Amino acid sequence: MAADASRRQAVLDKVFARRHELAEDLVAEYRREIPEYGELPEPVLVRDVTEAAVLNIEFLVRSLADDAPVADGAHEWLRRSAARRVHQRVSLPSLLRSFRIWGIRLWQAMDKLAGSGKAGRLLSIELAEATMVHVDRVSTAVTSAYVRESAAVPADRTALRTDVLETLLTGEAVSEQARRQSAVLRMTLRGPVLVVVVQLPPGVDSTIGVQSAIRAVRNQLAPLAREFLVGARESEVVAICCLDAAEDVREIEPACDRLADPERGWAVGVGRAAEGLPGVRQSYAEAREAADLGGRTRAVRFGDVLLDRLLRAPGHTDALLEETVQPLLDYDARKGRRSCRRCARTSARTSA
Numbered sequence: 001m002a003a004d005a006s007r008r009q010a011v012l013d014k015v016f017a018r019r020h021e022l023a024e025d026l027v028a029e030y031r032r033e034i035p036e037y038g039e040l041p042e043p044v045l046v047r048d049v050t051e052a053a054v055l056n057i058e059f060l061v062r063s064l065a066d067d068a069p070v071a072d073g074a075h076e077w078l079r080r081s082a083a084r085r086v087h088q089r090v091s092l093p094s095l096l097r098s099f100r101i102w103g104i105r106l107w108q109a110m111d112k113l114a115g116s117g118k119a120g121r122l123l124s125i126e127l128a129e130a131t132m133v134h135v136d137r138v139s140t141a142v143t144s145a146y147v148r149e150s151a152a153v154p155a156d157r158t159a160l161r162t163d164v165l166e167t168l169l170t171g172e173a174v175s176e177q178a179r180r181q182s183a184v185l186r187m188t189l190r191g192p193v194l195v196v197v198v199q200l201p202p203g204v205d206s207t208i209g210v211q212s213a214i215r216a217v218r219n220q221l222a223p224l225a226r227e228f229l230v231g232a233r234e235s236e237v238v239a240i241c242c243l244d245a246a247e248d249v250r251e252i253e254p255a256c257d258r259l260a261d262p263e264r265g266w267a268v269g270v271g272r273a274a275e276g277l278p279g280v281r282q283s284y285a286e287a288r289e290a291a292d293l294g295g296r297t298r299a300v301r302f303g304d305v306l307l308d309r310l311l312r313a314p315g316h317t318d319a320l321l322e323e324t325v326q327p328l329l330d331y332d333a334r335k336g337r338r339s340c341r342r343c344a345r346t347s348a349r350t351s352a
Contacts, residue, residue, distance in 0.1 A: 007123055009065065011113045015106070016061045022109060023053035026102055033101065036094045044088060047172055052081040053102060060106070060134050064127075078138060079145035079234060080166070086149045087163035088175045095146060096139055103135035159214050160231030165238060168277070169284050188227050192246045192273045195283035196221065196256055196299075197291045198237040201265035213237040213266065220255040224248070236288075240280055246273040256299035267291045268299040 015022070027050045030037040040049065055077055085095050107128050114123040149162060160168075163178040164185070173179035198217055200209045210232045217239045222228040227242035241252060253270060260268040269291025271283030286302035293305045 004119055004123070007114070007119060008126070011110055011123065011127070012061045012065050014113050015057065015110060018109070019054050019057040019061075022057060022106065023050050026053045026105055029101055029105065030098050034094050034097055036090045037098065040088060040090070041176055043173065044175065048081070048084065048174065052078070056099075056102060056138065057106065060131065063134065064130055076234060078141055082142040082145040083149040083162050083234075084166065084174045086146060087161060087178065092143065092146050095142060099135055099139055099142065103131050107131045160229055162231065162233065165231035165233060168240075168280055169233075169238070171281065185229070186277055188229070189240070189242060189277050189280055191226075192243040192248075192275060193279050193283060194241045194243060194249055194252060194273045195271045195280060195287045196239040196241065196252075196259075197269045197271075197284065197287040198239070198259060199267040199269070199291045200235040200237075201267075202235075210235070210237060216259060220259055221252060224252050224255060236291075238284060238287075243273060249273050253299065253301065260298045262297050270299050270301045272302050 027037075027045055030049065031045070032038070037045070037049070059078075082095065110127045110131070111124045114120045114127065161178070161181075163174040164181045166172075166174045167178040167182045168185065168189075173182070196217070198213050200213060214230055214232065214237055217230055217237055218228070221239050221241055222230075225241035225248075226244050229240040229242075231238055243249070243252075249270075249272075256268050256270050260266060269287040269289065271286035271290070274280070274282045290300040290302045290305050293300065
């Protein structure tokens with residue numbers, strides 16, 4: 001006999017409403033019960049571990065409410081979290097213990113909300129079973145990601161470690177070591193930078209596929225850049241090319257086309273040249289959007305999909321202006337003509 005659906009939904013709604021409070025209590029218990037979590041810096045606990053606990057609660061509530069199978073890509077944020085624990089010196093047994101604590105405490109919270117009586121006990125048992133299944137699935141995904149990241153760390157010592165790359169791309173320090181390394185790399189990332197993203201197709205062995213992509217990306221792009229950095233995030237390879245001038249993009253783009261081999265199924269996205277470390281984050285976001293929207297027969301430039309993105313999200317208007325109006329203004333400047341920048345921008349916005 002199944003528990004009452006409305007009572008079950010009411011419990012899930014209350015858990016969702018309390019997710020931040022529950023996550024903070026969970027992280028406090030991790031610190032008390034698991035020595036390696038107690039040694040993590042406060043910013044990592046607040047921004048990373050607590051956020052992962054919140055996302056996991058949201059994930060469980062949605063899956064129980066929908067009563068639907070979990071999609072293959074649903075655990076991506078969880079796998080990235082597990083990869084970061086490798087670099088934060090959290091062992092796999094400690095990581096899995098944190099998820100067991102998470103499951104026990106979350107079920108205890110739901111048990112209290114389920115109420116007393118036969119209906120409450122029935123619902124509590126049903127939720128306990130569902131939570132155990134969820135923890136088992138999550139533990140499997142986490143273990144796979146952790147082992148894969150551990151194996152990949154020494155495989156290519158010239159590539160950026162995942163925690164350093166994550167810190168560069170998000171601005172949030174994954175570990176103290178990553179923060180220090182990112183500060184050093186800030187000097188390298190001066191001037192114009194360009195980011196290229198290579199997305200691997202589903203079903204490819206991630207460890208072998210990522211290493212193969214890293215080698216191919218380095219062989220094609222490193223000779224064309226003043227400085228070159230490359231690393232992996234899950235099933236994508238991120239290349240950061242430091243340029244002498246923004247015009248050097250024209251030399252790099254044909255090499256990106258050569259990476260987009262249909263037989264390998266790699267989707268290649270190219271961002272626009274931007275300045276310094278903030279430019280890395282901007283160019284990465286653009287390259288990833290281009291790879292998401294593009295095919296696998298050639299590299300896709302952000303400018304190629306900019307109109308599509310403009311129609312979907314008006315926030316890209318400034319980027320469209322830079323792609324269309326700015327070259328005209330630069331041409332006028334080189335020819336010694338006077339241009340009204342404000343009028344040009346107003347006209348472009350009106351036509352857009």
